[in-house]
Amino acid sequence: MNLVFVLLFVGAAIAGAIRGDVKAVGQGAFDGAAQGVTLAIGLIGVMALWLGMMKIAEKAGLIESLAKFVRPIFRPLFPGVPDGHPAISAMLLNIAANMLGLGNAATPFGIKAMEELEKLNPTPGAATNAQVLFLAINTASLQLVPTTVIALRASAHSSDPAGIILPCLGATLCALIVAVASAKLLEKVVK
Amino acid sequence: MKPVLEFLSGWILLALLVGIPLYGWVRGVKVYEAFVEGAKEGFTVAVRIIPFLVAILAAVGAFRGAGAMDALARVLGPVTSRIGLPAEVLPMALVRPLSGSGSLGLLGNIFSTPGLGPDSYAGKLGSILQGSTETTFYVLSVYCGSVGIVRYRHALAAGLLADFTGLTASVLIARALWS
Numbered sequence: 461m462n463l464v465f466v467l468l469f470v471g472a473a474i475a476g477a478i479r480g481d482v483k484a485v486g487q488g489a490f491d492g493a494a495q496g497v498t499l500a501i502g503l504i505g506v507m508a509l510w511l512g513m514m515k516i517a518e519k520a521g522l523i524e525s526l527a528k529f530v531r532p533i534f535r536p537l538f539p540g541v542p543d544g545h546p547a548i549s550a551m552l553l554n555i556a557a558n559m560l561g562l563g564n565a566a567t568p569f570g571i572k573a574m575e576e577l578e579k580l581n582p583t584p585g586a587a588t589n590a591q592v593l594f595l596a597i598n599t600a601s602l603q604l605v606p607t608t609v610i611a612l613r614a615s616a617h618s619s620d621p622a623g624i625i626l627p628c629l630g631a632t633l634c635a636l637i638v639a640v641a642s643a644k645l646l647e648k649v650v651k
Numbered sequence: 652m653k654p655v656l657e658f659l660s661g662w663i664l665l666a667l668l669v670g671i672p673l674y675g676w677v678r679g680v681k682v683y684e685a686f687v688e689g690a691k692e693g694f695t696v697a698v699r700i701i702p703f704l705v706a707i708l709a710a711v712g713a714f715r716g717a718g719a720m721d722a723l724a725r726v727l728g729p730v731t732s733r734i735g736l737p738a739e740v741l742p743m744a745l746v747r748p749l750s751g752s753g754s755l756g757l758l759g760n761i762f763s764t765p766g767l768g769p770d771s772y773a774g775k776l777g778s779i780l781q782g783s784t785e786t787t788f789y790v791l792s793v794y795c796g797s798v799g800i801v802r803y804r805h806a807l808a809a810g811l812l813a814d815f816t817g818l819t820a821s822v823l824i825a826r827a828l829w830s
């Protein structure tokens with residue numbers, strides 16, 4: 461991440477200098493920074509809503525029973541997470557919300573999952589294997605129907621706006637398999 | 652398939668919003684107090700991820716603002732167009748892991764360019780690409796930021812490998828179906 465951070469700025473400086481438009485580099489950075497705050501502030505409402513719902517579900521014992529239910533699938537993938545741990549349910553809810561395209565519910569669930577996984581983290585500040593695998597699953601787009609793209613295609617008068625659903629699923633599946641496999645394989649190498 | 656899933660999503664959302672408080676109430680949970688207790692965290696979490704989002708979005712903003720992305724696309728374009736990734740779609744592929752709204756904007760450009768459009772090869776490939784990959788850097792910043800993780804270990808490599816696979820698969824599928 462350190463390398464990416466430096467490379468982006470150095471690349472920006474070189475391109476800006478060559479094109480003779482150094483001002484655009486600074487302006488781009490300021491716009492990006494402002495956008496970061498807008499995004500985070502925009503999350504507050506839905507985040508509070510779903511974290512509130514999660515707390516009710518937790519106190520009602522719903523989270524625990526959900527975790528027991530999906531144990532057979534999650535145990536081999538996340539061996540470091542104990543049975544019935546709330547992290548399992550939060551991850552399940554995040555993945556389910558992602559598949560259905562409920563983006564604003566998926567993020568709070570995902571954050572909850574990261575918080576629960578962090579409670580099992582012996583080295584705070586560095587991601588655990590379970591966290592990396594969970595992140596990897598999330599970086600492969602899990603959405604079953606890419607509604608935004610379909611809407612954009614429809615508004616551009618495509619003759620078949622939804623015709624890309626199956627090709628998308630195929631490409632997503634490939635990405636997901638590689639995400640899980642590389643997280644699992646690299647965890648043995650990366651300290 | 653799309654209307655069915657949209658219908659299903661709507662009802663699942665409703666079931667969660669109604670079902671969770673109802674179930675809690677039946678089980679004797681003080682639902683209002685529990686909700687407020689949980690919701691309190693919403694603000695702190697959002698504030699906690701701000702520095703992480705600002706770091707990556709400022710860097711990406713500078714990179715794109717300087718025109719570095721376009722320059723990169725111009726250099727790589729002639730090579731990638733030979734393997735089924737046309738020069739019009741390449742900038743999108745480069746932006747996708749960095750900015751979701753950015754790549755969606757570029758996809759909109761392809762759709763509105765005369766001679767391309769949503770049903771052209773470039774338009775279809777761009778659509779699959781947008782729909783099958785995720786904004787890796789945003790996901791990592793938000794989720795790691797929320798718990799204060801600064802060492803991502805192999806998460807970045809796994810995420811970028813997934814993006815690259817999504818891109819490769821998109822090109823192969825588009826080539827098999829439409830070229």
